[in-house]
Amino acid sequence: MIGATLFLVGAGLLLITATSLTGYDLLYPHQKRSVTVTFLFPIAATLSQLLGVSRSRLRTSFVKVNNSLTKAQRKRIGGERLMVLLPHCLQIDICNRKITSDVNNCIRCGRCAVGKFVELGERYGLSMEVVNGGSLARRRVALFRPDAIVAVACERDLTLGIQDVYPIPVFGVINDRPHGPCFNTSVDMALFEEAIKFFRKDAAVV
Ligand code: SF4
Structure with missing residues (x-):
């Protein structure tokens, strides 16, 4: 046995x-x-x-x-309803825009990477959510019911999230933490865009 x-x-x-x-x-x-x-x-x-x-x-x-x-x-992944999940710690600590309720509250001032994500989201026609933890992420996923997810987070949150939302396919992009965990984090935008292009290979850029 x-x-x-x-x-x-x-x-x-x-x-x-x-x-x-x-x-x-x-x-x-x-x-x-x-x-x-x-x-x-x-x-x-x-x-x-x-x-x-x-x-x-x-x-x-x-x-x-x-x-x-x-x-x-x-070949088995549709990807038409693609959702992007971003961690709240990407937002610089001195910004008070309420981006967890709506990422479009970001005014793209350039002080952190969130503005670049909003621009990419518009370009590819993505549903984009900024979440401050697993509970909110789960709620947003349950509401949107995506075909696939591109998620940016630390390896711990990605590991838990991938298991949580299974069988929805997830492409995980691990964030950079030059100032320590959960504080003013950043991400390799080229890696992120590569993940988007993988899922949206047949979609026209808006
Ligand atoms: S880019 Fe957006 S989230 Fe970042 S500091 Fe500017 S307004 Fe705030």
Whole structure:
């Protein structure tokens, strides 16, 4: 019994690794991504804890593998109803515009990256939400019911979020934290735009 379980876990990990490396959807039609999200990742988390691998490194790997699997499944992802989730900590601390209620309250003054996101959102016709935690993110996702999500956050929040919203495909972009966690964060805009283009490959730019 233990041998069979180990064999299945090993085979699952092998299939996921091969899909990540080759970019071919080897998981179809068995939907092994659900196994990755709900089963293999918790096992990997426990094992890595025992082996002393940092949680941060494990979460970063999980986000990367998830992105590879999402890319490999591109033929099965619609992407017409694409949602962008941004963390509140992208907003500079001295700005008092209420962007969690409506990102368009940003006046694009250029003091932080939020204005650039609003511009990109208009250009690609995206639904964009700024959230200050997992609860608000879950509420906005439940309301909009997107085909796919591009989410910017730290590796911890992305790992939790990807598992929370499964089976909605998520492309995660890990933010930069030059001033420490949750404070005046930034993000590689080229990486973000690449993720948008992946989902909106057939959509005309507005
Ligand atoms: S770009 Fe928008 S969110 Fe950032 S400081 Fe200016 S108004 Fe505030």
